[in-house]
Amino acid sequence: MKRTTYLSALIFVFAFFLSANLFAQKRDIYELKTYHITSPAQEAMLDSYLEKAFIPAAHRLGIAKVGVFKPVSSQADAGQKVYVFIPFKSLDALAAFEEKLLKDQKYLTDGVAYVNAAFDNPPYKRIETSILQAMTGQPKFTESTLTGPKKDRIYELRSYEGPTERLYKQKVKMFNSGEMDIFTRLGFNAIFYAETIAGANMPNLVYLTTHENMEKRDANWKAFGADYKWVEMRDMEEYKNTVSKNDTRLLYPTDYSDF
Structure with a gap:
C-alpha cells in the first residue's frame, strides 16, 4: 500500500513538472536585432x-509579424540604428529560421543587393542581437x-538592468505580479514584455510600449508615476x-513595419 502511494506521488510530481515545462514552452521567443549604420546609403x-x-520571406515562413523601428529625431543615435x-x-523555430531563409529562392532574388553586398559597400556596420523570452504575465x-x-x-523600448540575478528576478516578479496590469489600465499598449536569455547587459528585462505621440507618452508616464497601485508596489x-x-529608446515604426 505504501509503495503504491509512493509511486502515485512520484507520478503526480512528474506530471506537474511536465505540465509546467510544457506551459513554459508556450512563451514566445523574440529576436531583437539592432543594425548599426553609418550613412543614408546604408x-x-x-x-x-x-x-x-526579409519581411515577405518571414511571412512565407510563418512569422506573422515583424517590427522595424528607428530612433526619433531627438535621440542621439537618430540615423544610426535600425531595430x-x-x-x-x-527556440527551435528561431534556430531553424536562417537555414530556411537561405533556401528561399525568392528571398535570395529579392534581397540580392543585401545578400551579395560587396565587402567595401556593406549595408550596415555591425549587427547586435538579443534573444528574449516572453514573461509569464504576457506570454505572447x-x-x-x-x-x-x-x-x-x-x-x-526599455531595458531594466538588475544589479544581481536575484534582484533582477524580483523585478521580473514585480512585472508579472501587477506592474503589467498598471501599464494596461493606463493605455501603454505594450507589444511585449520579455527576459533576456542571451545578449548584452544581462541580467535585464526588455519591454516595448506604444503611444499615439510624444505628448501622450509623457502624459502616460505622469499618470503611471502617480498611480496608487504603482506607489504601493514601489x-x-x-x-x-x-x-x-x-x-530608454524612443522609436518610431517604419511605414512597412507590421507593428
Missing part, C-alpha cells in the same frame, strides 16, 4: 532589403491598438533596489 539599402525581401523585432513560437506578443499615423507614434521592501540601470 539605411536605404537596409530599408529596401527589409521591406522587399528589427521578430517573434518566434520556440500583442498588436498595438493605435490607429493614428505611424509617423507620429512613439514606440518606447514601496514594497521586496521590490526595492531591483533596477541598477534604465535604458
Whole structure:
C-alpha cells in the first residue's frame, strides 16, 4: 500500500513538472536585432532589403509579424540604428529560421543587393542581437491598438538592468505580479514584455510600449508615476533596489513595419 502511494506521488510530481515545462514552452521567443549604420546609403539599402525581401520571406515562413523601428529625431543615435523585432513560437523555430531563409529562392532574388553586398559597400556596420523570452504575465506578443499615423507614434523600448540575478528576478516578479496590469489600465499598449536569455547587459528585462505621440507618452508616464497601485508596489521592501540601470529608446515604426 505504501509503495503504491509512493509511486502515485512520484507520478503526480512528474506530471506537474511536465505540465509546467510544457506551459513554459508556450512563451514566445523574440529576436531583437539592432543594425548599426553609418550613412543614408546604408539605411536605404537596409530599408529596401527589409521591406522587399526579409519581411515577405518571414511571412512565407510563418512569422506573422515583424517590427522595424528607428530612433526619433531627438535621440542621439537618430540615423544610426535600425531595430528589427521578430517573434518566434520556440527556440527551435528561431534556430531553424536562417537555414530556411537561405533556401528561399525568392528571398535570395529579392534581397540580392543585401545578400551579395560587396565587402567595401556593406549595408550596415555591425549587427547586435538579443534573444528574449516572453514573461509569464504576457506570454505572447500583442498588436498595438493605435490607429493614428505611424509617423507620429512613439514606440518606447526599455531595458531594466538588475544589479544581481536575484534582484533582477524580483523585478521580473514585480512585472508579472501587477506592474503589467498598471501599464494596461493606463493605455501603454505594450507589444511585449520579455527576459533576456542571451545578449548584452544581462541580467535585464526588455519591454516595448506604444503611444499615439510624444505628448501622450509623457502624459502616460505622469499618470503611471502617480498611480496608487504603482506607489504601493514601489514601496514594497521586496521590490526595492531591483533596477541598477534604465535604458530608454524612443522609436518610431517604419511605414512597412507590421507593428
